[in-house]
Amino acid sequence: GQQVMQIPQYQHVQEGEDFTTYCNSSTTLSNIQWYKQRPGGHPVFLIQLVKSGEVKKQKRLTFQFGEAKKNSSLHITATQTTDVGTYFCAGGGATNKLIFGTGTLLAVQP
Amino acid sequence: NAGVTQTPKFRILKIGQSMTLQCTQDMNHNYMYWYRQDPGMGLKLIYYSVGAGITDKGEVPNGYNVSRSTTEDFPLRLELAAPSQTSVYFCASSRSSGHSGNTIYFGEGSWLTVV
Numbered sequence: 001g002q003q004v005m006q007i008p009q010y011q012h013v014q015e016g017e018d019f020t021t022y023c024n025s026s027t028t029l030s031n032i033q034w035y036k037q038r039p040g041g042h043p044v045f046l047i048q049l050v051k052s053g054e055v056k057k058q059k060r061l062t063f064q065f066g067e068a069k070k071n072s073s074l075h076i077t078a079t080q081t082t083d084v085g086t087y088f089c090a091g092g093g094a095t096n097k098l099i100f101g102t103g104t105l106l107a108v109q110p
Numbered sequence: 111n112a113g114v115t116q117t118p119k120f121r122i123l124k125i126g127q128s129m130t131l132q133c134t135q136d137m138n139h140n141y142m143y144w145y146r147q148d149p150g151m152g153l154k155l156i157y158y159s160v161g162a163g164i165t166d167k168g169e170v171p172n173g174y175n176v177s178r179s180t181t182e183d184f185p186l187r188l189e190l191a192a193p194s195q196t197s198v199y200f201c202a203s204s205r206s207s208g209h210s211g212n213t214i215y216f217g218e219g220s221w222l223t224v225v
Contacts, residue, residue, distance in 0.1 A: 033213070042200055042216040043153070088152065090214075092207075097168065098214065100145075100153040 002027050004091050006101040014109050019079050021104035023072040023089035030092045032065055032072045037103075038085040079108045112136050116201045116217035123191040123224045131186040131220050133201030141204045142184040143168075143214065144176065146197040153200065159184055160207075191224045198222070 003026045013019050023032065031050045035043040047056055049065035049072060056063045062075045072089055089101040116133045123129055135142065144156040145168075155168030159178040173195060175187040184203075188195060199220045204212040 035214075042219050043214075044216070045213045048213070097155060097158070098207075100155075102152045105150075 002091075002093050002099050004089060004099045004101040006087075006089060006104050008104055009102065010105045010107070012107045012109065013079050015081060016078050019076040019083070019106055021074050021087050021089075021106075023074075023091070023101050025070045025091050025093060025099075027070070027093045029069050032069075032092075033090045033098070034063060034072075034074055035088045035090060035100075036085050037088065041085075043088060076106075079106070081108050081110055084108050114201055114203055114215050114217035116199075116220050118220060119218070120221045121223070123188070123222065125191060125193065125224060127191050128187070128189050129191070131188070131199055131201070131222075133184045133186065133217060134182050135184075135201075135203040135215070136182065137203060137205070137215065138181060139203035139205050139215075140181070141207060141212070142178065143202040143204075144174070144184070144186045145200045145202065145216075146170065146195075147200060147219075148197050156186065156199075188222075193224050196222060196224045 005024050007022050033048045034046040037043045047063050052069050053067045054065040060077045064073045086103045086105045088103045090098045114135045140161045143158045145153040154170045157176040159165045162181050165176050201217040202214045204214045206212045
């Protein structure tokens, strides 16, 4: 079945360093969504990408959808302690369900 | 605007007991979902519903049951609780299919421990 993997599983950075998480699907996606889950909290929608090669920015966050629509990335410039949490990608594809990735836990040391 | 509300927030169950996690949304969303999240892991879809009276299995439905008698409510029933069901449960909803690009809104989660 459709699988969505994320790497790395965990990343520890110093405040001010950049961070990138990668999302890879076993099948072509119709769209990709990104969610953030703070420790002890619930997932919260960040953004959606639909077009091949699409790039969107939210302040220090840059989201990219691959040309083949099978991968995506989230890049955070100059991390802050408020960026701490788990970042999930979620892809819509061959099945009629949105499949969540395995998540990347970001720890930011002040 | 409350969004997605689920209760209880915390619960401890003994092996073999049954319970119902309640979920209600006030956004008039057609789609509702139940996910479970084991510690340090991702989200696994248990059951989902595309509208009142319609439910379907997700990735991990065994040991659970759902019903959708109204648009607003989507309770999750655990029968004969087992330690493997210790997890955080999230109810969620979306206007239309999350698969088609609609944002999924999550409740705050229910922490369940089976001992």
